[in-house]
Amino acid sequence: MTEMKAGSCAVVIVAAxxxxxxxxxxxxxxxxLGGEALLVHAVRGVLKSGIAAQICVAIPAxxxxxxxxxxxxxxxxxxxxxxxxxVEGGAQRSDSVYAALAKVAEGVTTVMIHDAARPLVPSGxxxxxxxxxxxxxxxxxxxxxxxxxxxxxxxxxLPATGAxxxxxxxxxxxxxxxxxxxxxxxxxxxxxxxxAHALTLDDEAASRITDDAMLVEALxxxxxxxxxSTHSFKITTPMDLLLAEAMLEGPLRPRWIEG
Ligand code: C5P
Numbered sequence: 001m002t003e004m005k006a007g008s009c010a011v012v013i014v015a016a017x018x019x020x021x022x023x024x025x026x027x028x029x030x031x032x033l034g035g036e037a038l039l040v041h042a043v044r045g046v047l048k049s050g051i052a053a054q055i056c057v058a059i060p061a062x063x064x065x066x067x068x069x070x071x072x073x074x075x076x077x078x079x080x081x082x083x084x085x086x087v088e089g090g091a092q093r094s095d096s097v098y099a100a101l102a103k104v105a106e107g108v109t110t111v112m113i114h115d116a117a118r119p120l121v122p123s124g125x126x127x128x129x130x131x132x133x134x135x136x137x138x139x140x141x142x143x144x145x146x147x148x149x150x151x152x153x154x155x156x157x158l159p160a161t162g163a164x165x166x167x168x169x170x171x172x173x174x175x176x177x178x179x180x181x182x183x184x185x186x187x188x189x190x191x192x193x194x195x196a197h198a199l200t201l202d203d204e205a206a207s208r209i210t211d212d213a214m215l216v217e218a219l220x221x222x223x224x225x226x227x228x229s230t231h232s233f234k235i236t237t238p239m240d241l242l243l244a245e246a247m248l249e250g251p252l253r254p255r256w257i258e259g
């Protein structure tokens with residue numbers, strides 16, 4: 001296995017999802033945005049930030065196009081002095097992260113886990129996470145305050161007709177809520193411990209895991225929060241793609257710069 005300078009940072013980019021909600025008929029990482037696939041944007045974002053010594057990408061098994069794309073991205077990474085590895089992802093996002101973690105090189109001590117589906121993350125976000133890790137945090141996530149009020153709901157039937165709706169059972173205080181993004185940064189040893197613990201969870205508990213930080217929270221470790229970016233949104237629906245295209249090419253572009 002490749003050996004890195006001690007204290008290096010690796011970035012895992014998970015790109016093995018099907019992207020069914022986007023309805024493009026191809027894995028989401030291959031969906032074009034401004035003429036380049038989402039995965040290309042995500043990898044170049046990491047290269048531009050300058051924080052990583054290694055990039056590990058998880059792609060769907062048997063995807064020849066993404067394999068070829070990773071060949072070219074690996075050459076770009078090598079030119080920038082970074083190691084580049086590719087692995088087959090798994091059925092769940094966490095399986096893809098786990099597979100990619102196996103490729104992290106000797107000498108790496110911190111890792112950021114990132115979604116290929118977030119192609120426009122500014123360098124400032126990577127830098128804020130790297131700085132907090134350097135300052136001793138074992139887990140750091142980028143987040144934004146939420147602008148909508150958020151309710152907790154359960155299934156419920158209307159009294160007269162029995163029509164199936166939902167009803168509100170709680171309203172968390174909005175000023176304490178944060179919408180969480182990727183990349184999420186970790187001390188490598190802590191994340192490996194968190195994933196080892198995750199392997200012991202039953203299916204029900206595993207299905208409630210929606211980000212990597214939750215696994216570290218389950219260990220009782222502190223997870224610190226740095227400012228995220230409105231540019232870091234995840235491409236999930238066609239509306240998101242429209243917004244990303246507008247950000248790259250639209251009239252707002254020269255006026256809208258956020259780190
Ligand atoms: O599906 P969702 O948008 O939540 O996926 C977030 C990220 O996780 C995407 O970049 C997707 O490619 C990745 N993923 C993965 N393996 C899976 C499922 C999702 O790498 N099995």
